[in-house]
Amino acid sequence: MAEIVVEKAIKRFGKFVAVDEVDLMVNDREFVVLLGPSGCGKTTLLRAIAGLGMLDEGRVMIGNRDVTYLPPKDRNISMVFQNYAIFPHMKVYDNIAFGLKMRKSPKEVVEERVQNAAKLLHIENMLDRYPGAMSGGQRQRVAVARAIAVESEVLLMDEPLSNLDALLRLEMRAELKSLLGRLKATTIYVTHDQIEALSMGDRIAVMKQGQILQFDNPTRVYDLPANQFVGSFIGNPPMNFLRGQVQRENGTVKVKIGDFHLSPSEEMVEPLQGYDGKFIFVGIRAENMETLASPAPDALAVMVEVVEPLGSQNLLTIRISEDILKVSTHPDFKVHAHETVYIRFPPAKIRWMDRDTGQAIAPSLDKVLA
Amino acid sequence: MKKFSWTPYLLLLPSLLYLVIFFAYPMYESFRLAFQKDSAILSLRDEPDENAELGGQIKLQTIVTILDRLQLEETLPNGRTRPIFWFQVEGEDIDGNMVTGWVNQKSVFIENRRTSETARVVAGEPTKEWTTDFAERMFNDYRFKRALITTLILIVLILPLQFTLAIIMGLIIQSRIRGSNIFLYIYAIPLGISDLASGILWYSIFTQRGFLNSFLDTVGLIDKPYIFIQASNREWMIAAIVLAEVWRATSIVMVIVVSGLQAISRDYMEAGEVFGATLWQRIHYIILPLLKPSLQVALILRTILAFQVFAVVVAITGGDVLTVLANETYRWYDPARYNNANVAAVYALFIMVLSLGISLFYLRAVRSQEEASKSV
Amino acid sequence: MTTIETPINTTPSRPSMEATAVDRKRAKRRHSIRRGSIYILACIIALWILLPIWLIGTMAFSTPEDVRNYPKHFAPVPASTETMDFFLNTDGIQRAARNSIVVAIITLILSTLLAIPAGYAIARYLFPGRDAIRLGILSVRAFPIVVLAVPLAITFIKWDMYDKVYSLALMHTALTLPTTILVVASVFAGVPYELEEAARIFGCTPAKAFWKVVLPLATPGIAASAILTFVLSWNEVFAAILLTLTNRTLPAQILYTLDKSGDPFKFAGGFFMLIPSLIFIFFIRRYLFNMYGQLNK
Structure with a gap:
């Protein structure tokens, strides 16, 4: 031993x-x-x-x-x-x-x-x-x-x-x-x-x-x-961190990124409520976003700045106001620089971070176990 | 970092002790030799014993009459004993009064210890007093100025030649031509050659029946040998010494230069080439500035050593018509010549002060230059 | 001297084939002229170093008559060992050579034994005062021998140690010790500390790690440093002539009798003193920069 x-x-x-x-x-x-x-x-x-x-x-x-x-x-x-x-x-x-x-x-x-x-x-x-x-x-x-x-x-x-x-x-x-x-x-x-x-x-x-x-x-x-x-x-490219503002609206919580509203997953609603009106970080990995060629109601319209074909994936660089977002797409997804694409953020894949401490905002333990 | 540990100090202790004994103590002795002399007054004693009460005081060189004598035993530091005479003497004291008392044989000069009736006082109190006598004697010696000037001339001539040659050698080695390793070892050969051997080598070239005359004769430039080394030919003697020293001591500068060059990244040189610098520009603007720290160290080291130039001079010129500071030190010390260790010690200290002064001057000059470049 | 432009353009615009061929030829010629001039310069300097050694060797192996003759030959023809024999059989020379060897060996043993622990401490430990000690050692190395020799001679007379072979060896040890410590330190510094740590991980005490790993790896370097010490002592003449009277070392004996002796004696003596230094450079060539290069730091 x-x-x-x-x-x-x-x-x-x-x-x-x-x-x-x-x-x-x-x-x-x-x-x-x-x-x-x-x-x-x-x-x-x-x-x-x-x-x-x-x-x-x-x-x-x-x-x-x-x-x-x-x-x-x-x-x-x-x-x-x-x-x-x-x-x-x-x-x-x-x-x-x-x-x-x-x-x-x-x-x-x-x-x-x-x-x-x-x-x-x-x-x-x-x-x-x-x-x-x-x-x-x-x-x-x-x-x-x-x-x-x-x-x-x-x-x-x-x-x-x-x-x-x-x-x-x-x-x-x-x-x-x-x-x-x-x-x-x-x-x-x-x-x-x-x-x-x-x-x-x-x-x-x-x-x-x-x-x-x-x-x-x-x-x-x-x-x-x-x-x-x-x-x-950890991770290459590193996890993206977008600035978002928490907004409480009649019992639910939304996070505003520009004009776009993001709905957190269920177990995150409670911990995020405390951040009403504050800015937080929305952490998401490049491969966890869905990229669409045509608009969808829950997708954010963005302009592609750079496209880097890496063989097994294409890496898109996107600017959202001051934040840079790296998105990886399937190599078959055809897109060129300066074109508009639509991005969907699966709530389960988002890691929310406190902007002041840099620490993850986690649901209370009993919520997870339940 | 480790917790404080005594281990390194213990490991260093023997060496440090050794160096203190063999550097610090001689330094102290050196000062005493140079600036202390025996007191000019001898105190007589009431009894024939070193610990007896002191009596009257007699000046050195006073002639005294011997009233009585005693042969006693003296124990030496190594435990052996030897006979020693004590004399009861009478003579004039410092105020002109007659006094009597005992002195031992070390303080007086006497023709015959058993029969002589008079003696001369030659040694004073065992206590020492401070003096500049020896220093004055050195400065007033007619050879001092000549030795100093020759030494300085040699330094001024040797160092620039040495450094130029060393940098050229270094650049050749660093150019990585085929066989540059062989050249490195050839250039390094003189590292292990003594100044005496180098002096003899160059004496064989410059002496009247030497190789230089033989060569000039064979080529037909001269009919009879030209005497390079003679009292009226100071320039040739100095030239021979300079060549011998440049030949012998350039190697160490070369090694320092090469190791300095190795530390310079080839990128700088190649960058210089890409941007169109000529070889001379590269040396002037890239190599020399980057090499400066190495050159400073070499310069201090070589200057200090150059102040001690000795055997080369003696081997080539005999050391009489042309002399240098270290040779004077030896001349004053030599029991067969002046036999005066005190003046020799003053010379030694003088050389040390010069070396230290020059080193400090270099360091100061370097620092002020650096500060100037920083403030720009 | 000409310079060679390093090609930096990565997208060559293709000129006609003849033009490139001509350019290449010209570039090649410039290159070989440059190489050639470096070679010529290198050889001239090599000649400048080697010629005096050749000449003194010529003298040492010519007959005494040829040595006195004028004009001199530039090669030892006819070759003879007569001059060397004469030198080696001159009164006091063999004794002086023996003294030189004894002094140098005592010096190298003492100096190396003292320097190994000290060099190790400087190479491996960080401790308060380390830089001061290093600097101190570096500066005593540049200390004028002259300053030490006179008072030491007086002190040795007082202590009944004057004119003894071992006293001179003690003095030479003091002169060589700083150099030896710094060289040995740089040799130890060249043995990666990781090796020592590995030895300790795999079961050695620090002392055993030193004995099993560090010392074997440092031995060639320490041997080179010992040879350096030997040569320094063998060459030293100022302290030798001050501290000895009847027990002269070889350089002291030669210097002392210089003005009374003829050319065959001088030249043979000069050559004889060269021998260890020629062997020396062969043995230490790998450690050249350990010995002198680290002066920079």
Whole structure:
């Protein structure tokens, strides 16, 4: 059993607070991704769990053991580094065997586990080579093999794919996912690549400025971002945020975007009532809007500014007063710049955001359960 | 950042201690040698013992008569003992009165410790007093001005040549022609060559029966060897020293320049080319400004070293007809010549003050320039 | 010198085939003229560096008669080791050479042993006063030897350490230590910190990580720095001549007897002193910029 618990972790660099009172609970054998832009504290948090940088406050528990002040070697963890950190003066075999040898494992065990790890990563024919002449992808494999050979209960990965070129990254991503699925380790994986996060993690912790903004499974993080930042950080193009004014009209609520009136879904009526007369953000993803060629009563007429054919979709750029809206359409939908199209906003796909706090406006819990 | 840790300090401690012992202490000693001298007055003692009560005071060089003598033992710092004589003497004190008291053999000059009847007071109190005597002696020495001027002339001639050549070498290496690595190593060869060896090398070229004369003779330009190195030929001697120093010490500037050039992104150069800058314009407007920090470091380093130029000068000229500051330091120190460490210490300090002054001047000039460019 | 325009137009307007061919020829010629002139300049400078070494080598391996002769040959024909033999068998030279080697070896051992922890601390730790210490080390490196040699000589006389080989080695260690520390620091800085962290993750204590990972990777660089230290000590003459009297090192001995000796002795001595520096440049070539380049920072 190796669940990882981080409690009230604070890490400062001078005046800069890299990790700001973070709480994180990772279940045994779970795959958690720490996602965020550079400088958000994700790597710092990972290193604190690894024992490579001591926390200023708070504590770290691994499998019910307080490891806050333990050196890395006593934490029973293993790690894949961003630049691989393959020892250039050792053969591939000795690199993979390093952790086992340090733990003084018996020779047969070392041999067996090195061979197994090498086989899993398809590098069994490179064991006698030095890493100097190897390609980035091969080194990556050695780094992963070294990390899994020790069979520790916790596996930490610090942007392991970020130094590979795009094609190789795609290949390694799938391979890594299937490999890690077979392992029994609790894994924490740091990345700034949202696609990696969405495609690999059981749960994603989105971080910004030293704090975890949302910690949830990939679908929910994508569809129901907790706030404006998560919505715009995840997804390409980012979630659209239109300015709308809430208006109460005899028992119902409408949101006015220009001259257009939008009706929220049923469970949102109550929470939105409090915003009567105020401006809020209407958050909606580019692929969640319907684009029509001809007018419809519940569709907004807009002028297309730019059309970008992307192969699998066409991306339209539309200006609504001051806001820019990105809409993705089926590639067969023929439209040119400066033409008028009609857009329908399915109420169920809209995420409403408070304009001042940037936080999502959510229905009260009992309403959802009902 | 890690929590405060003593580890780095512990790791640095041995080196720092060592440097303090071998830099700070000699500096302090240097000042003492340069600006302190023995007191000019010797106090007599009431008993033949260093800790005895003090009696009358006698000026240095006073002749005293010996009334009595005693042979005692003295313990040295290393634990060994050696015999030491104490004399009871009589002489005129600073006010002209006759006084008597005991002195030991270190304070007086005496022909024969066992039989002589008189002695001369040569050492004063073990206490020191401040003096500018040694400094005055250095400044008034007829060779001081010549040494200073020669040193400055050498610096003024050597540094511009060195830096021009080093930048040319650097640009050649950086042009990435085939074999530029080989050129780099050839240009770097003099890095490990001592100033003495370089001096001897160039002496072999400039000496009367040397290679230069042999060459001129073979080509038919001269009939008999021309004597480049002689007292009336200062210009040629200086030229030989300049060539030897440029030959030897340009390499280090070159390496600094090349590593500075490597830090300059090729984009700048290519941008310059695209916008039509000629090579000279690129050097003037792109390379030199970007290289400035490296050049400053090299300049300070080379200037400080140039103030210490020594073995090259001695090897080429013998160090008598043409002299430099470091050579004077050695001459004053040398037990076989002036044997005066005090004046030597003044010379050493003088060289240090010059070096520090020049470095500060460079740094100040650089800073004021930077501030000027910032305010624009 | 001419410049070559980098082609920047991406949509070429197609001129006639002959015109492009002529242009290409002209561009090629301009290019090769430029290359050629760089080569010529490079070779002239190389000659300027190599010629004096060749000449002194010629002297060292000619007969003493040829050395004294005028005009001189420009190549060692007939070749002879007589001059070198004469130099090496001159009174005091072998002893001086031995002293030089002993001093240089003591210096390199002391200097390297002191510099490894210090260099590691500078390369790896951020601590209050780090920049001040770095700057201090950098500035003592530029400190005039002259200033130290005189008072140290006096002090050594006082402490009964004057004219001893080990005293000179202590002095040389002080002179080389700043350089050695900075070079070793840059060597350590070249070993990625991630490797050390990886070692610690996989079960090493910090000390063991240093021993198992950092030191093996830094060894070639440290060896190069040790060679540099050796050469610095081997070449040093001012302190050597002040601090020794009977136990002269080679440069001190040669300098001291310079005005009393003939050309064969001088030239052979000059060449003999060159040998370590020629070997030196071969061994340190990979670390050239570690040693001198980092002066910039």
